[in-house]
Amino acid sequence: MSTAIKSLTTVYHRIFGTVERIADAWLLGLLARFAFAAVLWGYFLNSAQTKVGDGLFGFFSIQPGAYYQIAYPAVEAAGGDIGAVSFFPWGLMVVLGTYAEFILPLLIVIGLFSRLAALGMIGFILVQTFVDITVHQIGAEAVGSLFDRFPDAVIADQRLLWVIPLAVVVLKGPGLLSVDAVLGRRRFNTATPLHAQA
Template identity: 35%
Template sequence: MSTQPFDGNAPVFGALGRLYQQVYGTAQSLISHNLLSLFARLAIAGVFWRSFLNKVETNGLFDYVEVINDFEIERSLLKIPAFPIEIRERVFTNFSEGGSNHIPFLPGDLAAVMATMGEGILPILLVLGLLTRFAATGLIVMALVIQIFVFPTNAHFWGSIALWFVPLFYLVGRGSGALSLDYVLSRQFAR
């Protein structure tokens, strides 16, 4: 059950207010920090993991062919990185000087490797709930770099970055919850 008091309206609206408080008080007790943090970890990890998969060579699992406008398109239900991990050449080009993802204070090759590895490692940590606050902080830094140096527009901030910040700041502030390796390991080492 939730330890936070219900923050909804007091039943000043009579029966309707009491119903509101009952329904949303129950929702508040059911949607716990553990559930919210798990969902936040999985949702934001998916955003950065998909970007990682666009930067590296991948293998498809469960391949199938889809016909769109009489064209056959090969698809996969699941993509995984090909091992050993190989960053695509276009990623290095995009991060080089004059590229669309150029970061002024970093050499292009270094920025490409850092971005790719950050998008590959930090989401895995989030899914596992391992070093959650560190991983979320790393993705906040990455999002800020993207916003400031790659897409410095209000539209990009409000269309993407602000939405990424909600789960990331939640995870930094509240942690990974009980459905995580952080929780299990902290209990194990506390003994």
């Protein structure tokens, strides 16, 4: 009996060890970026578009709604007058937050500066969560709780699941199907002398 269990364990470890070795370098990062693109890229792109004007030149125009979404306490303190909101720190936060919502997801999806972009998105999600809870004061039912039997709380459950693929990219990289991998191969090929490649 123990010989059969030992044989099964050996076969199990060989199979999944081989799968892990083959897939580790390219699959995890690719799957994490695919999940992010499929589930969250449209969400962040839509959210970012509500903060800028229409058209090509509108992209460079931060709309009042961005201030209400990101810096509501400062807008409220200024009596609703966006022009009275100081640029530092509030206006700067609005500008950086708005363009980060465009740029960081794009970098993750194409796999360029992926680890840094994913780390930035994790920070973005944490700040977004803090603002939702403290500034927008969403209700306890939307915040939810971890380790309960309800898997659909907007904050506790969903945002934790948002962060996991990003953490995979930070820890494992974007995978071989990424701009980072192409640039890395190009740099390696340039740095390697011709006689070493033969």
